[in-house]
Amino acid sequence: MADKARESCIVCQIIGSNVPSKKVYEDELVLAVLDVNGANPGHCFVMPKNHYPIIEQVPDAEIGRLFQVSNKISSAIFEALGAQGTNIFVANGIPAGQTVAHFTINVIPRKENDGINLQWQPKQLSEEEISTVELKLKEQTKNIGHFEAEEKKPRMQAPKQISISKEEDEYFEKQLRRVP
Amino acid sequence: MAEQSLSPESVKALQEKISQMSPEELKEFQKKQCVFCQIVAGKIQSRKMYEDDKVVALLDINPANPGHTLLLTKEHYSILPQIPDEEVGHVFMVVKALSNCMLRSVDAQGTNVIVANGIAAGQRAQHFMAHIIPRKPNDGVNFVLPQKSMEDKDIEAIGNKLIGAITGDYKDETKNEPKELGAKVNLDDISRILGAR
Numbered sequence: 001m002a003d004k005a006r007e008s009c010i011v012c013q014i015i016g017s018n019v020p021s022k023k024v025y026e027d028e029l030v031l032a033v034l035d036v037n038g039a040n041p042g043h044c045f046v047m048p049k050n051h052y053p054i055i056e057q058v059p060d061a062e063i064g065r066l067f068q069v070s071n072k073i074s075s076a077i078f079e080a081l082g083a084q085g086t087n088i089f090v091a092n093g094i095p096a097g098q099t100v101a102h103f104t105i106n107v108i109p110r111k112e113n114d115g116i117n118l119q120w121q122p123k124q125l126s127e128e129e130i131s132t133v134e135l136k137l138k139e140q141t142k143n144i145g146h147f148e149a150e151e152k153k154p155r156m157q158a159p160k161q162i163s164i165s166k167e168e169d170e171y172f173e174k175q176l177r178r179v180p
Numbered sequence: 181m182a183e184q185s186l187s188p189e190s191v192k193a194l195q196e197k198i199s200q201m202s203p204e205e206l207k208e209f210q211k212k213q214c215v216f217c218q219i220v221a222g223k224i225q226s227r228k229m230y231e232d233d234k235v236v237a238l239l240d241i242n243p244a245n246p247g248h249t250l251l252l253t254k255e256h257y258s259i260l261p262q263i264p265d266e267e268v269g270h271v272f273m274v275v276k277a278l279s280n281c282m283l284r285s286v287d288a289q290g291t292n293v294i295v296a297n298g299i300a301a302g303q304r305a306q307h308f309m310a311h312i313i314p315r316k317p318n319d320g321v322n323f324v325l326p327q328k329s330m331e332d333k334d335i336e337a338i339g340n341k342l343i344g345a346i347t348g349d350y351k352d353e354t355k356n357e358p359k360e361l362g363a364k365v366n367l368d369d370i371s372r373i374l375g376a377r
Contacts (some may be wrong), residue, residue, distance in 0.1 A: 022339040025346050034339045039325040042338050055291075056280050063276050064269025072267050074297060075261040076345035081338065085298025088260065088310075089325070093278060093290025096315040097323060108325070110301040117324035118294055118302055120244035120313075132226050133246045133286055134239060140281035141230045147273045156296070 006051050011102035015049050024076075029062055030069050032107075039116050040106050042081045046070045046105040053094050053101040064106060073107045083109035087118055155175040211256045216307035220254050226310055234267055235274050240311070244321050247286035247314040257308040259297040271310065278312045292323065303310030 004150040007010045013019040015031050024044060025032035035043040046069055052058045058066070067088075074086040091097040111115065125133075184272040186194070201209060211217045218224045220236050229249055230237040240248040251274055257263050263271070275293055282288040294311040315321065330338070 022335050024339055024342045034335060034342070036330050036335055037327040038330070040328065041330055041334060042342065044342070048342065055276050055293075056283065058276065060273045061275070063272050066264045068268050069270035071260050071263070071265075072346055073342065076342050078261065078297075080341040080345035083298075085296065085301030085303065086260075087297070087301045088293070088295035089323075090293035091290070092292065093283075093288075095317045096290030096292045096313075096321070098290065106325070108301075110298065112300050114300075115324070115326045117322070118296070120321050120323075122242035123245060123320075125243065125246055129219070129246060130227070130239065134229075136285040137229055137239075137247055137281060140276065140285045144230050144274065144277040144281070147270070147277075156206075 005101070009051060009100070009102050011045075011100055011104065012051050015047065025069055025073065027069075029065055029082055032069060032073055035106075039106075040083075040110065040114055042077050042083070042109040044073050044077075044107045046073065046107060048103060052103045054098075055090065058103055060157050070105045070107050076111045077107065081109055084112065085110035085163075087116075089118065191254075207256060210258065210306060214256055214305070214307050216252055216305055216309070217256050220252060222369075224235050225350045230274065230278065232274075234270050237274065237278055237312075244313045245288075245315065245319055246286065247282055249280065251275055251310045251312065253308050259303070260295055261297065262310055263308060275310050275312055282312065282314040286314050287316060289317065290315040292321075 010019065014021045014033060022034040022036070024034055025046075029049055030046060031049055032044050032046045035045055038044075044124055048058055048062050048066060051063070055063070070088055074088065077083045077086050087106070087108040087110060089108060090104070091099075091106075092103075103156060108116065198206065215224065218295070219226050219238065227239040228236060229239060230251075235251055235253055237251045240250050251271060253267065253271065255263075255267075258270070279291040279293065282291050292311070292313040292315060294313070295309075295353050306328070313321065325341060
């Protein structure tokens with residue numbers, strides 16, 4: 001099952017070099033490639049080499065690394081491509097616009113009037129609605145605390161063999177289908 | 181977001197003043213001007229969802245969806261490239277945790293994480309923040325990322341430019357301070373925010 005999911009995952013195929021891509025950064029945990037149909041030229045995908053469908057499954061240390069690399073790429077986009085701005089964008093789950101079941105960070109070069117829209121129409125909520133949301137969310141956020149720290153510095157290295165567990169795939173399947 | 185309307189003369193005077201500041205003075209100046217630094221300091225009221233020694237999370241007062249949360253650094257950074265690596269790691273571990281909380285509490289079936297660096301990217305405030313937005317089907321939020329195809333030669337050229345800048349960056353492992361480029365974007369943003377609005 002797990003292998004099947006990996007075989008059908010386009011990102012895992014790119015990481016395994018079975019599908020050609022223009023790689024811009026690679027270390028033992030992270031691969032970044034150019035999106036050849038990007039929102040703007042220079043749009044990059046930053047992905048964990050391990051197969052994690054959504055952000056919740058990515059270990060903290062890898063989260064740290066993934067976003068540090070995204071930040072480096074964002075800086076490189078300013079420096080090398082003369083962008084006026086950059087966006088870091090993540091779609092987590094199908095309602096959020098996720099199309100591939102492999103966690104991916106988009107790093108997008110921006111200029112004025114480039115046709116990209118990451119804005120929203122603010123929703124007007126009543127005082128009661130706001131308080132309800134606040135209480136519900138706080139009930140969860142009070143548990144935030146322990147993070148697994150990252151010790152190692154990133155270093156460039158050849159891709160390694162990856163393995164994924166069955167549970168992870170089932171978790172995403174559930175996410176997709178909203179099975180309780 | 182500064183809402184002052186200034187005369188062209190005072191904008192010019194201000195720009196002049198800013199351009200002569202040392203990096204430390206500039207940071208202090210920005211901090212005083214920054215609404216989000218006031219929020220972090222508790223001088224402006226907000227609904228805090230999470231707080232530790234480095235970051236504060238609060239409910240967005242103009243939410244895309246109920247539960248939309250902003251994660252701010254306590255330190256004043258204008259954009260992500262100015263934040264030291266270690267802190268970047270921490271910021272996004274908290275982002276992940278907040279996303280998790282949303283899936284468990286506010287009926288979210290997905291989340292978006294958005295960071296805007298620079299006005300052209302949609303940045304409105306001069307203080308770094310990550311938006312974490314709970315999503316469900318047909319919630320009226322519509323982010324548009326067009327697809328633009330690239331020619332093979334551009335893919336190579338742009339890819340290689342990026343590789344050059346990235347590997348150049350990694351050559352010096354000790355380089356962790358705010359970047360030259362960050363300071364430039366910064367200055368520009370301040371004068372534009374103060375001048376244009």
